[in-house]
Amino acid sequence: MSPEGTKFQLKVWKYLKTIPKGKVKTYKQVAIGIKSPKSARAVANACAKNPYAPKIPCHRVIRSDGGLGGYSGRGGIGQKLKLLRSEKVVIQPYFKAFLSKKSK
Secondary structure, eight states, X not given: OOOOSOHHHHHHHHHHTTSOTTOOEEHHHHHHHTTOTTOHXXXXXXHHTOTTTTTXXXXXXXXXXXXXXXXXXXXXXXXXXXXXXXXXXXXXXXXXXXXXHHTO
């Protein structure tokens, strides 16, 4: 079965499958990776429309500020967090990142 979506969504989803387990990329890095560097928001939208999660691993895409962003798969953001932890991705508590930025 091949995924169904727009040409742009298919391009994003194909790229997501190249992100190895245990690694994450930002929406901007994915946009650059698909040769569309100004389309980070469109990448986020394509991830949000991904009906094939976690088979197409949109859980490996995060915001540039280190925030988790969203997750379209069953279980929402809590499931994204579980999946990333199961892949041994180190997750910093958001409030620490926020505090360290604010204190600079």
